[in-house]
Amino acid sequence: MSAAPGTATGAATVGEALGAATDALRAAGVGEARLDAELLLSHASDRPRARLVADPGAPVPSAVARRYGELVRRRLRREPVAYIVGTKGFRRIELAVDPRVLVPRPETELLVEVALERRPRRVLDVGTGSGAIALALAEELPEAEIVATDTSPGALAVARANAARLGLAGRVRFEEGTVPEGESFDLLLANLPYVAERDRAALEPEVTRWEPREALLAGPDGLDAYRALLATPLRAEAIAVEIGIGQAPAVVELMRDAGFAKVEVREDLAGIERVVVGKR
Numbered sequence: 607m608s609a610a611p612g613t614a615t616g617a618a619t620v621g622e623a624l625g626a627a628t629d630a631l632r633a634a635g636v637g638e639a640r641l642d643a644e645l646l647l648s649h650a651s652d653r654p655r656a657r658l659v660a661d662p663g664a665p666v667p668s669a670v671a672r673r674y675g676e677l678v679r680r681r682l683r684r685e686p687v688a689y690i691v692g693t694k695g696f697r698r699i700e701l702a703v704d705p706r707v708l709v710p711r712p713e714t715e716l717l718v719e720v721a722l723e724r725r726p727r728r729v730l731d732v733g734t735g736s737g738a739i740a741l742a743l744a745e746e747l748p749e750a751e752i753v754a755t756d757t758s759p760g761a762l763a764v765a766r767a768n769a770a771r772l773g774l775a776g777r778v779r780f781e782e783g784t785v786p787e788g789e790s791f792d793l794l795l796a797n798l799p800y801v802a803e804r805d806r807a808a809l810e811p812e813v814t815r816w817e818p819r820e821a822l823l824a825g826p827d828g829l830d831a832y833r834a835l836l837a838t839p840l841r842a843e844a845i846a847v848e849i850g851i852g853q854a855p856a857v858v859e860l861m862r863d864a865g866f867a868k869v870e871v872r873e874d875l876a877g878i879e880r881v882v883v884g885k886r
Contacts, residue, residue, distance in 0.1 A: 621662030623647060623671065627678045634682045635811075642687050643678070649691040650674040684811035696738045699745055701768050703736050706760035708821045710738040713848070713874040716881045717795050718742045720846045720872065726750055726792030730842065732784055732835065733757075733798045735821060737765030744769075744777035752778045753786060758820065785838050794842040796835060800850045802828035829856055836864040846883045854879040 624643050631639035648655040650673040651666070658664070666674070680690050688694040688709040694701050696710040697718060703709055717739055721729060725747065731740040731754040740754035756762050762780055769775040785794075801822045806814060813822065824831040828850055835847075845866060849857050854871045861869045866884025874880035 618665060619662060620647065620658050620664045620666055623666050623674060624658075624662070627674070630678060631681060634684070636681065636684070642681055645687055645691065646677040646681060647674055650677055683815075685816055686812045689816060694736075697742045697746070699738075699741055699772055701736045701738055701741070702764065702771065704764065705816055706758070706818065707736040707764050708817050710736060713876075713878075713880050714738060714797055715742075716872055716874055717797060717846055717848055718746070720881060720883055721750075721793055721795060722746060724793055724844060726844075728791045728793075729753070730755070730785065730789075730791040730794045732794060732796040733821075733831075734765050734780070735761050735797070737768045737778070737780075739795055739797065740765070740778045740780075741769055741772060741774050744774045745772070748777070753781065753789070753791075754778050755781045755783050755786065757783065758818070761818075761821070784835065785840065788841075790841040792843050794840060794845040795847070796832075796845070797848040798831035798835065799824040800828045800831065800848070800853060802826060802850075827856070828853060829860070832857060832860060836860045840864065844883065844885045846881055848881055849879070851878055854882060857882045 624647060627643035628640045631642055636642055644655050644659060648658055651670045677690055681687065686709050688703050689705060692702055694703050694710050697715055701710060721743055728751045729743060731752065734740050734754035734756045737754060740752050743750060744752055754765060759782060762782060766780050769778055799822050801824065803823055803826055806823060832847060845861065847857065858869045858871065861882060861884035866886060868885040870883050871879045872881040872883060
């Protein structure tokens with residue numbers, strides 16, 4: 607395994623570099639080894655991935671090869687690609703990410719879709735992390751007033767920096783905490799920690815070694831954060847939260863107990879019950 611990054615570093619062509627890196631990553635248990643190898647070479651060379659792949663015989667300059675070798679070694683330690691390259695795409699925006707925040711997942715886009723269906727005037731995004739949900743809505747729903755909260759100062763720093771870089775700083779109000787006292791919202795969105803403590807060992811090393819523990823784990827059954835949120839007096843006409851596999855029945859009951867009489871469950875693209883939506 608240790609020889610493979612060196613082979614990638616010394617490779618003369620794009621095809622050779624990608625082949626050596628892919629073999630090393632696959633041996634280390636990385637699921638999408640070829641894709642990751644391409645993304646890392648694109649970052650190391652500052653060239654579009656499609657252009658690199660289209661010309662496998664192109665030479666890799668020595669400086670790029672050295673840089674690529676370092677990036678591959680980081681990925682072999684199972685550091686997420688998003689942390690290595692520093693960005694992750696989410697819907698139509700590109701977010702800066704680092705270990706202070708979770709890497710945005712495609713399934714979280716379902717929360718944005720729920721909001722776009724309802725077209726709320728005031729939205730609260732609880733547990734904003736990198737700002738993915740709030741900033742995607744600010745970009746796609748310009749008429750809405752958006753408030754985003756997080757209990758982590760580090761996460762809020764990342765979210766605010768993303769807002770500024772995307773030119774959306776004036777569209778989202780960021781606050782430390784959870785639910786702003788005395789304010790009313792048409793829609794509350796939340797992607798809070800929902801991994802059960804007992805399930806932590808089954809997670810990928812990218813998650814357990816690198817992503818913030820406090821943004822992942824929520825008690826014995828993974829529902830402590832949602833119990834706390836739904837036990838709070840919520841002045842919201844509707845709520846939508848992201849959940850883990852098998853948690854839908856319990857969250858549906860929590861929502862009903864909190865006064866949301868109409869509750870439905872939405873599936874993600876993989877057919878997994880991923881979002882619970884409650885309405886007054």
